[in-house]
Amino acid sequence: MRIKSIPDETISRLFPYMRALICLIKEKTCIVSSKRLAEICNINATIIRKDLSFFGEFGKRGVGYDVHNLLEKIRSILKMEETKKVALVGAGNIGRAIMSYKHFPSEGFKIVLAFDNDIKKIGTETNGIIVKDIKNAAKLIKSENIKICILATPVSDTSKIVNMLAKVGIDAFLSFSPCRLNMPENVKVTCMDFSTELAKLAFYSNNEIE
Amino acid sequence: MRIKSIPDETISRLFPYMRALICLIKEKTCIVSSKRLAEICNINATIIRKDLSFFGEFGKRGVGYDVHNLLEKIRSILKMEETKKVALVGAGNIGRAIMSYKHFPSEGFKIVLAFDNDIKKIGTETNGIIVKDIKNAAKLIKSENIKICILATPVSDTSKIVNMLAKVGIDAFLSFSPCRLNMPENVKVTCMDFSTELAKLAFYSNNEIE
Numbered sequence: 001m002r003i004k005s006i007p008d009e010t011i012s013r014l015f016p017y018m019r020a021l022i023c024l025i026k027e028k029t030c031i032v033s034s035k036r037l038a039e040i041c042n043i044n045a046t047i048i049r050k051d052l053s054f055f056g057e058f059g060k061r062g063v064g065y066d067v068h069n070l071l072e073k074i075r076s077i078l079k080m081e082e083t084k085k086v087a088l089v090g091a092g093n094i095g096r097a098i099m100s101y102k103h104f105p106s107e108g109f110k111i112v113l114a115f116d117n118d119i120k121k122i123g124t125e126t127n128g129i130i131v132k133d134i135k136n137a138a139k140l141i142k143s144e145n146i147k148i149c150i151l152a153t154p155v156s157d158t159s160k161i162v163n164m165l166a167k168v169g170i171d172a173f174l175s176f177s178p179c180r181l182n183m184p185e186n187v188k189v190t191c192m193d194f195s196t197e198l199a200k201l202a203f204y205s206n207n208e209i210e
Numbered sequence: 211m212r213i214k215s216i217p218d219e220t221i222s223r224l225f226p227y228m229r230a231l232i233c234l235i236k237e238k239t240c241i242v243s244s245k246r247l248a249e250i251c252n253i254n255a256t257i258i259r260k261d262l263s264f265f266g267e268f269g270k271r272g273v274g275y276d277v278h279n280l281l282e283k284i285r286s287i288l289k290m291e292e293t294k295k296v297a298l299v300g301a302g303n304i305g306r307a308i309m310s311y312k313h314f315p316s317e318g319f320k321i322v323l324a325f326d327n328d329i330k331k332i333g334t335e336t337n338g339i340i341v342k343d344i345k346n347a348a349k350l351i352k353s354e355n356i357k358i359c360i361l362a363t364p365v366s367d368t369s370k371i372v373n374m375l376a377k378v379g380i381d382a383f384l385s386f387s388p389c390r391l392n393m394p395e396n397v398k399v400t401c402m403d404f405s406t407e408l409a410k411l412a413f414y415s416n417n418e419i420e
Contacts (some may be wrong), residue, residue: 008410015409016390042390078413086408097307098404103388107405147415148408172411174404178313180226180252188414190407194308194384195317197400198296198358199225200218201382203288204398205357 010051014074016041017048019107021071033064080108087141087170089161090152091116091124091131094176098150099126111150113140117157134161138168151175162187220261224284226251227258229317231281243274290318297351297380299371300362301326301334301341304386308360309336321360323350327367344371348378361385372397 020040024032034052038045052059052070055077059065075081088095088111099111115134116122122133132140141149149170153161158177165173166184173189175181178196183189230250234242244262248255262269262280265287269275285291298305298321309321326332327344334341342350351359359380363371368387375383376394383399385391388406393399 011410011413012406014413015403015406018409019388042392078409079415080409080412084408084412093307093310097303100303101404103405107388109405109408148411150408172415174407174411178229178317182252188411190411192402192404192407193225194311194402195313195319196222196225197384197402198294198319198360199228199288199290200221201358201384201398201400202290202294203221203224205289205382 006054010054013041013043013047013051014078016043017051018071018074018078018080021067021074024067025071030067031064032067032070034059037065083108083110084148085110085112085144085146086148086150087111087113087115087137087144087146087165088129088150088152089115089134089137089165090154090176091118091121091126092152095150095152096126098152098176099129112144113137113146138164141165141170142168146170148172148174151177153177155179162189216264220264223251223253223257223261224288226253227261228281228284228288228290231277231284234277235281240277241274242277242280244269247275293318293320294358295320295322295354295356296358296360297321297323297325297347297354297356297375298339298360298362299325299344299347299375300364300386301328301331301336302362305360305362306336308362308386309339322354323347323356348374351375351380352378356380358382358384361387363387365389372399 017037020037023040034045034048037048055073086109088098091114095114099114104110111129114129114131115137116131117134121131124131147170149165151158151161151173155177158175158179158181162173162181163184166187171187173187175189175191178193181189227247230247233250244255244258247258265283296319298308301324305324309324314320321339324339324341325344325347326341331341332343357380359375361368361371361383365387368385368389368391372383372391373394376397381397383397385399385401388403391399
């Protein structure tokens with residue numbers, strides 16, 4: 001799919017739509033209006049209609065969207081028809097919390113490989129996942145054909161690990177490392193940097209916003 | 211400060227600039243060019259100059275920015291002249307990992323209060339922080355005059371907690387709860403939703419980007 005013209009914000013909202021649709025299916029709802037979807041997702045109905053129109057999904061005026069069809073369509077856009085296998089590097093506090101993150105199974109993600117370079121962490125188990133030696137990461141990630149990796153590594157190691165993993169096919173990183181990464185070409189990164197986000201909130205906190 | 215016209219992206223980059231300036235001070239660098247700052251931060255020099263111009267900081271053409279002055283200015287903009295006190299609600303896996311996050315002290319943040327409603331967690335200690343009963347949150351947060359709160363709470367509890375805390379003065383939330391929150395007026399939230407971020411990465415992974 002050519003995705004030049006689809007705004008990043010639209011892509012960001014597809015997963016919340018998917019969540020809402022899964023809830024609606026559990027409630028045995030077959031048709032949903034953009035208004036109802038707006039209430040569930042806490043997103044403006046006009047934005048929802050615009051977002052979905054990017055993918056040729058318009059619903060029926062005055063009726064709404066077919067819940068099953070729309071879910072299938074969004075799953076296909078996000079390439080999430082099957083459980084998405086994810087690797088993790090760094091089994092410290094953050095890494096282990098991610099390994100235990102209870103929403104992943106129901107939301108279509110599974111951490112199938114976890115790595116560290118610390119001899120004390122290698123061989124330990126969290127939530128059924130055994131931490132393996134980072135030295136074996138290239139071989140194992142390649143053989144599992146994993147494309148997405150979560151990084152919970154120290155700043156000093158992160159760049160080296162990114163370059164190593166990009167060579168074996170990882171093209172998307174979710175990074176908890178508090179550094180700005182210089183990514184190889186065609187590799188996407190999302191940084192979850194706690195201090196930067198808190199600093200932004202500090203700026204807005206008690207500030208006069210017009 | 212009136213902040214209507216300052217883009218959110220500019221605010222997001224101030225903390226990385228602050229980090230870089232602190233490193234430069236440690237290296238005893240007094241003057242830094244936007245080019246050098248660009249290399250350290252992995253941000254385009256033109257963007258840096260534009261960002262800083264919002265705050266009336268232009269540097270000297272051909273010389274650069276005074277590192278100490280610029281750091282002081284950014285600290286003041288972010289209201290981070292002193293360590294920023296933060297509260298945390300939810301002492302599960304994510305909450306405890308956040309309580310142990312080793313970068314906070316050097317980056318100007320301190321979690322001074324942590325709460326949970328689970329009797330098994332109340333009274334436990336992580337990284338020197340004792341988890342307190344959520345019932346005492348309003349009183350303690352008010353008396354510490356805390357404005358920023360990290361939420362690592364179950365989806366079912368989050369809205370109720372947000373409304374309770376907003377009433378006692380919290381006006382900025384960093385939420386790890388995977389739900390879209392309907393915020394009270396003048397309250398800012400940043401959501402760190404792992405599944406949504408992974409789903410976005412799944413979309414871009416192996417996709418043809420023009």
